[in-house]
Amino acid sequence: MKTHRNADVSAVLSSRPLVLVTVIALGVQIAALLLLGEPGIFGLLVPTVVVLISNSVLWGRARRAAARQPESSSDKEAVLNLGAQAASLVEKHVCLDSALGERMQEVNKETEAAAMSLIRRVRRLSDAAEKLLAYLGNSNVQTGGMEQEIGDSVAFITRIGTFVQELPERLEQDVTNMRKAGDEINQLVSFAYVIKDISKQTNLLALNASIEAARAGQSGGGFSVVADEVRKLSERSGKAAVMIEEGLARAQETMENGLKFSFLGDSAQQMRDAGKVVDSIRRLEESHDEMHRYYKTLFGVVTEHNTSLATEIGEMLGEIQFQDVVRQRIERIVATMDSRNGLLQAFFRELAASGTELVHIPGQMERLFDDYLNNEARHGAVGGAMPADAGLPKIELF
Amino acid sequence: MTKTILIVDDSATMLLSVRNNLEIAGFKVETAEDGVKALGKLKAGLKPDLVITDINMPNMNGMELIRNIRALPGFRFTPILTLTTESQAAKRDEGKAAGATGWLVKPVGGADLLKIIRQVLPGA
Numbered sequence: 452m453k454t455h456r457n458a459d460v461s462a463v464l465s466s467r468p469l470v471l472v473t474v475i476a477l478g479v480q481i482a483a484l485l486l487l488g489e490p491g492i493f494g495l496l497v498p499t500v501v502v503l504i505s506n507s508v509l510w511g512r513a514r515r516a517a518a519r520q521p522e523s524s525s526d527k528e529a530v531l532n533l534g535a536q537a538a539s540l541v542e543k544h545v546c547l548d549s550a551l552g553e554r555m556q557e558v559n560k561e562t563e564a565a566a567m568s569l570i571r572r573v574r575r576l577s578d579a580a581e582k583l584l585a586y587l588g589n590s591n592v593q594t595g596g597m598e599q600e601i602g603d604s605v606a607f608i609t610r611i612g613t614f615v616q617e618l619p620e621r622l623e624q625d626v627t628n629m630r631k632a633g634d635e636i637n638q639l640v641s642f643a644y645v646i647k648d649i650s651k652q653t654n655l656l657a658l659n660a661s662i663e664a665a666r667a668g669q670s671g672g673g674f675s676v677v678a679d680e681v682r683k684l685s686e687r688s689g690k691a692a693v694m695i696e697e698g699l700a701r702a703q704e705t706m707e708n709g710l711k712f713s714f715l716g717d718s719a720q721q722m723r724d725a726g727k728v729v730d731s732i733r734r735l736e737e738s739h740d741e742m743h744r745y746y747k748t749l750f751g752v753v754t755e756h757n758t759s760l761a762t763e764i765g766e767m768l769g770e771i772q773f774q775d776v777v778r779q780r781i782e783r784i785v786a787t788m789d790s791r792n793g794l795l796q797a798f799f800r801e802l803a804a805s806g807t808e809l810v811h812i813p814g815q816m817e818r819l820f821d822d823y824l825n826n827e828a829r830h831g832a833v834g835g836a837m838p839a840d841a842g843l844p845k846i847e848l849f
Numbered sequence: 850m851t852k853t854i855l856i857v858d859d860s861a862t863m864l865l866s867v868r869n870n871l872e873i874a875g876f877k878v879e880t881a882e883d884g885v886k887a888l889g890k891l892k893a894g895l896k897p898d899l900v901i902t903d904i905n906m907p908n909m910n911g912m913e914l915i916r917n918i919r920a921l922p923g924f925r926f927t928p929i930l931t932l933t934t935e936s937q938a939a940k941r942d943e944g945k946a947a948g949a950t951g952w953l954v955k956p957v958g959g960a961d962l963l964k965i966i967r968q969v970l971p972g973a
Contacts, residue, residue, distance in 0.1 A: 563860075563861065563862050566862045566866070567861060567862060567865055570862070570865045570866050570869055571865075573869070574869045574873075577869070577873050581873075761873060762959070762960055764870075764873065764959070765870050765873065765874070765958070765959020765960055765962075765963065766958045766959045766960060767959070768866040768867070768869055768870040768959050769866070769870065769956055769957055769958035769959045769960075769961070769962060770956060770958070771862060771866045771956075772862070772863060772866060772867075772955045772956030772957065773955075773956050774860075774862045775858075775860040775862050775863045775934075775955060775956075776934050776955050776956060778860065778862075779905070779934055828937070843936060843937075843938055843941070845936075845953070845954040845957065846951070846952075846953050846954070846957065846961060846965055847941065847951060847952045847953075848950065848951040848965070848968065848969070849945045849949060849950060849951060849952070
């Protein structure tokens with residue numbers, strides 16, 4: 452680094468007179484500040500480096516001038532005059548550097564504010580993505596619960612649909628059974644007629660028995676009692692037969708009324724409608740399954756994208772660390788400029804006052820320059836301008 | 850159980866960016882602006898599972914902080930990572946000797962930072 456710097460100085464030394472080089476360098480700085488308005492980091496750094504080099508020339512020339520022992524009073528006066536001019540120039544240079552330093556600190560503050568704002572926005576973005584994912588996750592769980600309910604409902608409604616489909620056939624069977632029961636009743640009605648007829652004949656027989664008992668006189672008294680009981684029995688049988696006949700007639704009427712109200716007239720339409728209901732329910736179930744699969748896929752895709760988003764956000768937050776790196780580099784430049792200007796002012800004040808050799812200050816300047824380069828090299832892995840220790844990883848666990 | 854990480858840095862940008870990166874990843878985060886404040890929090894009872902510290906800080910720099918943390922009872926094995934602009938071997942060696950667990954040179958990407966944290970915090 453030192454060799455590199457000395458090479459630069461030698462090159463400049465052989466090119467231009469002392470004052471001209473410094474004035475040009477200062478002109479570049481002033482132009483950067485005035486014309487660019489917001490010169491930014493490169494607008495500030497480039498002219499600063501030029502001035503550093505030109506000052507190296509200045510110190511070399513001045514030191515050699517001071518090293519020469521003035522042979523006459525006019526030579527000594529020339530050295531003093533040169534020192535006074537250089538001191539005046541350095542004062543202006545210090546004012547300019549002060550302004551540049553302030554601008555650099557402003558740049559630091561502005562980039563820090565922008566970085567902080569960016570971090571907050573990125574965090575809000577991350578939070579929004581996280582909420583979306585939580586919402587989708589919750590919806591997925593709810594959909595799972597709904598799936599179970601829908602499955603149960605579909606099974607229930609399907610059973611009802613099947614029942615409705617089978618209902619006409621069952622009704623047909625019931626009507627057939629009712630007709631058979633009607634036939635049985637009709638047969639019972641004929642039996643009731645037979646009972647009535649038997650009752651009439653029994654009654655007639657009892658009457659004849661009573662007549663014959665009366666003819667027999669006292670010896671037919673017991674038979675007369677039996678004949679009377681038989682007559683009473685026949686009357687009760689006749690009444691029972693009438694009641695059975697009437698009951699059967701009512702049952703027949705009820706059954707015939709029931710058969711008049713038939714479902715069978717609309718059974719074909721009912722079957723078609725029932726079939727449609729069952730088909731509709733099955734289609735609804737298939738649609739729900741499809742929707743649920745789509746929802747699961749959607750959830751998976753969103754989760755994947757959200758993970759990717761979180762990774763990118765993490766990387767972005769890492770990149771923002773550059774602001775801190777740049778801040779430290781700018782602060783190092785400003786501190787080095789302040790130290791350098793202090794040395795320059797001291798050098799030229801003493802030179803103007805004494806006109807003697809001031810070898811210690813150029814030495815301090817060299818050390819300052821070396822310190823700056825060494826410190827800056829610590830950021831070599833970031834900026835690449837100065838090499839850091841080769842081969843060292845950016846991340847190392849001990 | 851949520852792991853707690855203490856971040857120590859004098860840069861507000863660093864504190865906010867690293868805090869957000871770690872919070873999004875599910876960590877609980879505490880912060881301090883320099884070594885003195887960090888040490889104060891630890892002495893007041895904060896018991897982080899990991900400390901991530903800058904090196905160049907006012908009041909108390911990272912090297913001093915690491916040495917002081919290692920001297921505290923109960924912090925002998927607490928992992929301490931440095932997150933710094935210092936990339937030179939001499940500084941790393943100094944950090945290692947002070948008791949640092951690892952050396953990270955800024956800037957470190959979010960994924961790399963989480964990867965290294967999960968290496969020193971198994972189960973995190």
